[in-house]
Amino acid sequence: MSSTSAHDRTAGSVPPVIIRAEGLSKAFTAPDGSPLPVLDNIDLALREGEIVALLGRSGSGKSTLLRCLAGLIAPSTGGVSYRGQQINGANPGVAMVFQSFALLPWLTVQQNVELSLQAREVPEAERTERALKAIDLIGLDGFEGAYPKELSGGMRQRVGFARGIVVEPDALFMDEPFSALDVLTAENLRSELVGLWEGNEAPVKSILIVTHNIEEAVLLADRVLVLSSNPGRIKAEIPIDLPRPRDRQDPRFESIVDTVYGLLTGRSGHGAEAAPHADHEEARDRTPATPVNTPLPVVTVGGLAGLLQILVARGGEDGLAELADELNFEVDDLLPLVDAAVMLGLARTRDARISVTPEGREITEADILTSKQLFAGHVAKHAPLVRAIVQALSRTEDHTLREGLFLDLLRRGFSTEEARIQLDTAIDWGRYAELYDYDHNDAEFTLEPGAQAHL
Numbered sequence: 368m369s370s371t372s373a374h375d376r377t378a379g380s381v382p383p384v385i386i387r388a389e390g391l392s393k394a395f396t397a398p399d400g401s402p403l404p405v406l407d408n409i410d411l412a413l414r415e416g417e418i419v420a421l422l423g424r425s426g427s428g429k430s431t432l433l434r435c436l437a438g439l440i441a442p443s444t445g446g447v448s449y450r451g452q453q454i455n456g457a458n459p460g461v462a463m464v465f466q467s468f469a470l471l472p473w474l475t476v477q478q479n480v481e482l483s484l485q486a487r488e489v490p491e492a493e494r495t496e497r498a499l500k501a502i503d504l505i506g507l508d509g510f511e512g513a514y515p516k517e518l519s520g521g522m523r524q525r526v527g528f529a530r531g532i533v534v535e536p537d538a539l540f541m542d543e544p545f546s547a548l549d550v551l552t553a554e555n556l557r558s559e560l561v562g563l564w565e566g567n568e569a570p571v572k573s574i575l576i577v578t579h580n581i582e583e584a585v586l587l588a589d590r591v592l593v594l595s596s597n598p599g600r601i602k603a604e605i606p607i608d609l610p611r612p613r614d615r616q617d618p619r620f621e622s623i624v625d626t627v628y629g630l631l632t633g634r635s636g637h638g639a640e641a642a643p644h645a646d647h648e649e650a651r652d653r654t655p656a657t658p659v660n661t662p663l664p665v666v667t668v669g670g671l672a673g674l675l676q677i678l679v680a681r682g683g684e685d686g687l688a689e690l691a692d693e694l695n696f697e698v699d700d701l702l703p704l705v706d707a708a709v710m711l712g713l714a715r716t717r718d719a720r721i722s723v724t725p726e727g728r729e730i731t732e733a734d735i736l737t738s739k740q741l742f743a744g745h746v747a748k749h750a751p752l753v754r755a756i757v758q759a760l761s762r763t764e765d766h767t768l769r770e771g772l773f774l775d776l777l778r779r780g781f782s783t784e785e786a787r788i789q790l791d792t793a794i795d796w797g798r799y800a801e802l803y804d805y806d807h808n809d810a811e812f813t814l815e816p817g818a819q820a821h822l
């Protein structure tokens with residue numbers, strides 16, 4: 368007999384919706400008081416029997432969306448319902464597992480797990496029984512009396528899972544639950560989770576997992592929702608109809624991963640799925656690029672130069688997955704470098720491949736002085752923040768400006784922390800290009816002679 372799983376879909380019947388978001392938007396307030404849109408018009412439904420992965424880059428609003436769905440924060444507009452009822456406060460159907468293990472250090476494993484039940488006013492005897500069962504299920508039998516500091520990271524995260532499943536939630540929410548673990552531990556925990564899910568042992572009806580890791584999403588989910596950035600919108604939905612446990616070497620697995628790479632790098636040629644995104648790209652082309660609507664990818668000049676060198680050495684073109692493999696990184700780690708190269712016109716991406724442009728090749732093969740000159744031309748033209756700094760400096764009499772001006776302007780679109788990171792990136796790029804100098808003691812920019820020629 369084939370394994371009958373409660374998660375199997377009966378042909379023809381659509382499983383009931385557990386949680387639904389409709390027209391959900393969320394804006395925070397920037398330090399200067401202006402709105403900072405993070406999520407825009409999100410519609411989604413989480414149904415019984417499915418694992419859904421929410422995939423997007425860092426800062427795209429994944430955690431914010433999860434918190435809205437869990438009722439921990441209120442959306443600015445739109446709403447969230449649980450089993451058809453609009454929620455107004457904590458969502459009673461949700462239990463959360465966080466990236467950082469969030470365990471109380473003075474409580475034992477068992478006490479930490481029981482805590483979730485205490486909050487739900489479960490009587491003591493039942494608390495103990497259910498906690499021990501969850502601890503056993505999650506592979507921590509024998510560690511009931513241990514304290515968090517006595518456990519490895521992987522074991523602590525097991526306690527995190529036990530805390531989530533012990534309340535037997537309709538929906539288990541996980542916010543990057545494996546990303547603080549080493550690769551091997553993460554892999555083990557992931558496959559155990561799949562095992563529990565497939566065996567119907569986990570007392571949960573659905574799972575919503577947030578991740579920035581493409582392979583993780585494709586390994587786990589029945590559907591992947593790809594979130595775009597600035598503001599976060601659902602840009603594509605990719606159903607994954609592969610049996611579990613999934614094999615990374617399976618050509619179908621690789622092909623789905625490629626599709627998602629293409630979507631995340633933003634220049635996919637994948638038919639219908641990419642259509643909404645194509646509109647988005649056009650819209651972006653019509654609006655002029657500003658330091659706020661076109662942030663600098665946070666990479667160093669050295670990193671960018673390295674990427675181009677490797678690309679040239681590999682014949683000028685490569686798959687992003689192959690390139691990441693070669694460098695022993697995840698594709699996700701590579702994306703900011705790829706974005707920077709594309710922004711500056713030094714590389715192009717198509718689907719999940721990257722190729723160096725003639726300009727990129729020229730810069731890589733030139734001697735250092737020529738290379739700097741060429742780089743200066745590209746950043747002054749294509750990196751909006753660097754360009755804005757050069758322009759502002761050339762308008763002052765002594766060609767100097769305090770950084771505060773730029774920080775204030777950046778805070779119209781970024782948090783204080785992100786504004787600083789943007790400015791530091793512009794300092795690195797502009798200094799290397801010898802467009803301007805930056806004095807750390809005075810926090811002041813000075814225009815370099817000849818910089819204006821690049822505008």
Ligand code: ADP
Pocket residue numbers: 395396403405423424425426427428429430431432782785
């Ligand atoms: P992700 O989980 O995808 O990395 P987040 O949801 O954490 O993204 O954050 C999305 C954006 O919202 C970021 O720019 C972040 O700085 C901003 N943000 C998140 N929480 C707050 C908050 N409480 N106040 C202001 N800005 C916030």
Ligand code: MG
Pocket residue numbers: 429430431
């Ligand atoms: Mg997050």
